[in-house]
Amino acid sequence: MSEVPVTHILFLSTALFFIGMYGLFTRRNMITMLMAVELILNSVNINFVAFNKFLYPGKLDGVFFTIFIITIAAAEAAVAIAIIINLYRSHNSIDVEGAEELKY
Amino acid sequence: MNHYSYIALIPLLPLATFVILGLFGRKYLKTFSGTIGVASLLISTLLSLQVAYNYFLVDGKVNGVYQQIIALKYTWLQFSPNVSIDLGIILDPISVMMLVVVSFVSLMVHIFSLGYMKGEERFATYYSFLSLFTFSMLGLVISTNIFQIYMFWELVGVSSFLLIGYYFEKPSAVAASKKAFIVTRFADLGFLIGILILSFHAQTLDFETLIARLTDTHSTYFTAISTATFLGASVLTWGLALVFIGGAGKSAMFPFHIWLPDAMEGPTPVSALIHAATMVVAGVYLVARLFPIFSVDEFALQIVTYVGLVSAFIAAIIACTQTDIKRVLAYSTMSQIGYMMFALGVAKQGGEEGLGYMGSMFHLFTHAFFKSLLFLGAGAVIHLVHSNDMKDMGGLRKLMPITHLSFLIACLAIAGIPPFAGFFSKEEILLAAFNANKLVYGVALFTSGLTAFYMFRLYYSIFWSKEAHVHDAHHGEGTWSMKLPLIILGIMAAVAGFIPFSHFVTSDGAALETHIDYVFSAAPVLFGVIGILLAAVLYKKQNAKPEAVAASFGGFYKSAYKKFYIDEVYLFVTKKIIFNLIGRPAAWFDKNIVDGFMNLLATVTAKISGLIKGMQSGKVQNYTLYFFGGIVALAMLFIYVWK
Numbered sequence: 184m185s186e187v188p189v190t191h192i193l194f195l196s197t198a199l200f201f202i203g204m205y206g207l208f209t210r211r212n213m214i215t216m217l218m219a220v221e222l223i224l225n226s227v228n229i230n231f232v233a234f235n236k237f238l239y240p241g242k243l244d245g246v247f248f249t250i251f252i253i254t255i256a257a258a259e260a261a262v263a264i265a266i267i268i269n270l271y272r273s274h275n276s277i278d279v280e281g282a283e284e285l286k287y
Numbered sequence: 288m289n290h291y292s293y294i295a296l297i298p299l300l301p302l303a304t305f306v307i308l309g310l311f312g313r314k315y316l317k318t319f320s321g322t323i324g325v326a327s328l329l330i331s332t333l334l335s336l337q338v339a340y341n342y343f344l345v346d347g348k349v350n351g352v353y354q355q356i357i358a359l360k361y362t363w364l365q366f367s368p369n370v371s372i373d374l375g376i377i378l379d380p381i382s383v384m385m386l387v388v389v390s391f392v393s394l395m396v397h398i399f400s401l402g403y404m405k406g407e408e409r410f411a412t413y414y415s416f417l418s419l420f421t422f423s424m425l426g427l428v429i430s431t432n433i434f435q436i437y438m439f440w441e442l443v444g445v446s447s448f449l450l451i452g453y454y455f456e457k458p459s460a461v462a463a464s465k466k467a468f469i470v471t472r473f474a475d476l477g478f479l480i481g482i483l484i485l486s487f488h489a490q491t492l493d494f495e496t497l498i499a500r501l502t503d504t505h506s507t508y509f510t511a512i513s514t515a516t517f518l519g520a521s522v523l524t525w526g527l528a529l530v531f532i533g534g535a536g537k538s539a540m541f542p543f544h545i546w547l548p549d550a551m552e553g554p555t556p557v558s559a560l561i562h563a564a565t566m567v568v569a570g571v572y573l574v575a576r577l578f579p580i581f582s583v584d585e586f587a588l589q590i591v592t593y594v595g596l597v598s599a600f601i602a603a604i605i606a607c608t609q610t611d612i613k614r615v616l617a618y619s620t621m622s623q624i625g626y627m628m629f630a631l632g633v634a635k636q637g638g639e640e641g642l643g644y645m646g647s648m649f650h651l652f653t654h655a656f657f658k659s660l661l662f663l664g665a666g667a668v669i670h671l672v673h674s675n676d677m678k679d680m681g682g683l684r685k686l687m688p689i690t691h692l693s694f695l696i697a698c699l700a701i702a703g704i705p706p707f708a709g710f711f712s713k714e715e716i717l718l719a720a721f722n723a724n725k726l727v728y729g730v731a732l733f734t735s736g737l738t739a740f741y742m743f744r745l746y747y748s749i750f751w752s753k754e755a756h757v758h759d760a761h762h763g764e765g766t767w768s769m770k771l772p773l774i775i776l777g778i779m780a781a782v783a784g785f786i787p788f789s790h791f792v793t794s795d796g797a798a799l800e801t802h803i804d805y806v807f808s809a810a811p812v813l814f815g816v817i818g819i820l821l822a823a824v825l826y827k828k829q830n831a832k833p834e835a836v837a838a839s840f841g842g843f844y845k846s847a848y849k850k851f852y853i854d855e856v857y858l859f860v861t862k863k864i865i866f867n868l869i870g871r872p873a874a875w876f877d878k879n880i881v882d883g884f885m886n887l888l889a890t891v892t893a894k895i896s897g898l899i900k901g902m903q904s905g906k907v908q909n910y911t912l913y914f915f916g917g918i919v920a921l922a923m924l925f926i927y928v929w930k
Contacts, residue, residue, distance in 0.1 A: 279906070
């Protein structure tokens with residue numbers, strides 16, 4: 184059984200990254216934007232794991248980073264959701280278009 | 288530290304009064320503020336008298352010479368190992384004498400003000416300012432250091448400014464206080480430069496060392512300062528002349544005298560304290576303090592002599608023509624201070640030659656009593672008549688017997704009629720002038736006659752002349768707090784001349800034997816009597832003679848009445864010359880160049896921020912876009928440009 188070449192994996196992670204980017208820019212709903220951010224983070228995770236496997240098979244550094252990022256992402260999600268709840272309380276909506284008081 | 292250190296209390300008590308009344312006076316202590324001021328000053332005065340007793344009669348004298356005692360010394364700012372600004376207390380005959388004079392006159396004025404200022408809205412403020420002034424003046428006379436004296440000098444100026452402008456609702460009072468402040472400030476600039484010159488060459492600010500270094504003609508300091516020249520005069524002369532300018536400003540000497548008559552806008556007791564008895568003699572005191580240095584420089588002494596003489600003479604002439612009684616007194620003050628100045632100018636250091644120094648200090652001492660008495664008397668009169676103009680007065684002798692009597696004593700004293708105080712001190716001055724310079728003596732003698740004339744013109748116009756026609760004399764002569772100082776000062780003005788002053792205060796500390804030479808005294812007394820008789824003829828009964836005499840003098844009378852147009856000259860110089868040639872170009876430069884540059888900076892900043900502020904849209908996704916854009920740009924840079 185032949186191995187999956189690295190280009191496939193990179194293609195997957197790049198696609199994931201840009202899907203995330205697209206979501207981040209086009210969605211106005213903050214929860215969807217949060218999900219898009221998670222997609223971007225996961226694309227990075229995939230890159231880490233893939234390069235770890237192909238470049239330094241004997242080491243685990245990339246894997247550690249992946250776990251680290253997952254942890255951070257969990258914490259970040261908690262914070263983001265707290266912000267979203269507060270936004271909802273003050274604006275009665277979680278649409279980012281409505282929250283633009285902090286302009287010039 | 289020694290057993291004299293309690294002297295620190297003498298200035299500190301008024302300072303405490305100033306702080307307490309200044310902070311709490313108006314709200315909480317309104318009715319007591321006068322009592323507090325009088326009480327604290329009473330303690331100060333008693334302490335001063337105690338110091339004077341101890342110094343003059345118990346332990347000041349060593350081998351027949353009064354020593355300089357440094358009662359307290361504290362280094363405040365150390366500039367270099369040699370140069371420091373110290374705060375301390377110096378005791379020598381003149382400072383002890385001044386302590387007594389200042390605290391005593393101030394106490395009298397405090398008591399007098401209890402009645403005079405009664406019912407004033409800012410009664411507590413008035414007393415706190417008086418205390419501030421007393422503190423500064425006491426600090427000035429006990430200074431050990433030329434910089435310390437400068438500090439207190441300025442403090443005295445500030446408190447004088449505050450008190451002249453006490454009635455700040457009156458525009459004339461505001462203008463007068465500004466005038467006094469600005470004119471003396473110009474003179475103080477000279478003082479400061481003089482201090483810097485002297486202390487730069489002597490490498491010290493301390494009086495004792497300064498005098499020692501600059502009077503020893505063999506020292507390197509003296510050689511350096513007296514050989515260096517600037518514009519034809521030695522640097523020593525320049526330094527002393529500049530210091531003297533400061534003194535002349537404070538002492539209202541010609542041509543800096545223009546502020547003194549206007550300063551009479553303040554409450555009358557203030558005029559008695561500041562502009563007659565104490566602050567205006569600060570200049571004389573300063574010259575006396577530095578007298579050993581002045582005495583080695585003939586030219587500086589000449590300046591002192593002639594400025595004093597011209598002031599004494601001009602002021603006496605102007606005083607003969609004024610009708611505002613306080614202005615007459617102001618010019619008479621200027622004239623008497625001129626006497627003190629030229630007496631210093633004709634003196635020499637030590638021995639018989641130092642007679643002028645002793646006479647000057649003696650005159651300062653007696654003048655303080657009779658001049659403050661004259662002002663307080665004038666205050667009592669103004670209190671009754673509600674006017675400053677002698678045309679509104681006349682025939683008051685029956686209404687105010689105590690004021691009348693004490694005023695008469697003071698007039699006799701200032702006119703130099705024996706046995707009143709002024710006779711003795713003026714006698715010493717005239718004798719010193721006679722020995723040194725006949726021209727000075729002649730002018731001084733004539734001025735002394737003029738003095739008698741204008742003082743009795745004042746006296747007759749107030750108390751005789753016509754029948755009293757005061758309508759609202761409901762409070763009579765005033766309260767006892769107003770009469771008591773008049774009585775005490777009247778006694779002092781009568782007997783102060785019998786104090787054997789020459790035993791206590793001389794240029795070198797050793798006692799000087801003086802005696803009254805009856806042949807010599809005849810001339811001044813004769814001039815005085817002629818002046819008085821002339822005044823009696825012209826002013827005792829209301830008549831047409833004064834106008835006739837004035838008319839016969841014609842233009843001279845008019846120019847004297849207009850104070851020789853000196854104010855107008857000042858106004859011309861400042862308004863026409865300085866404002867037009869310096870003020871306006873400077874204002875134009877400031878408005879157009881300096882402000883213009885700043886405005887340009889501000890405009891450019893505002894324009895740029897207006898252009899780019901649209902980026903701050905408040906939309907999260909825009910910010911994310913910039914962020915990613917930045918990342919992409921950086922990535923491009925790193926990948927393709929800086930490989």
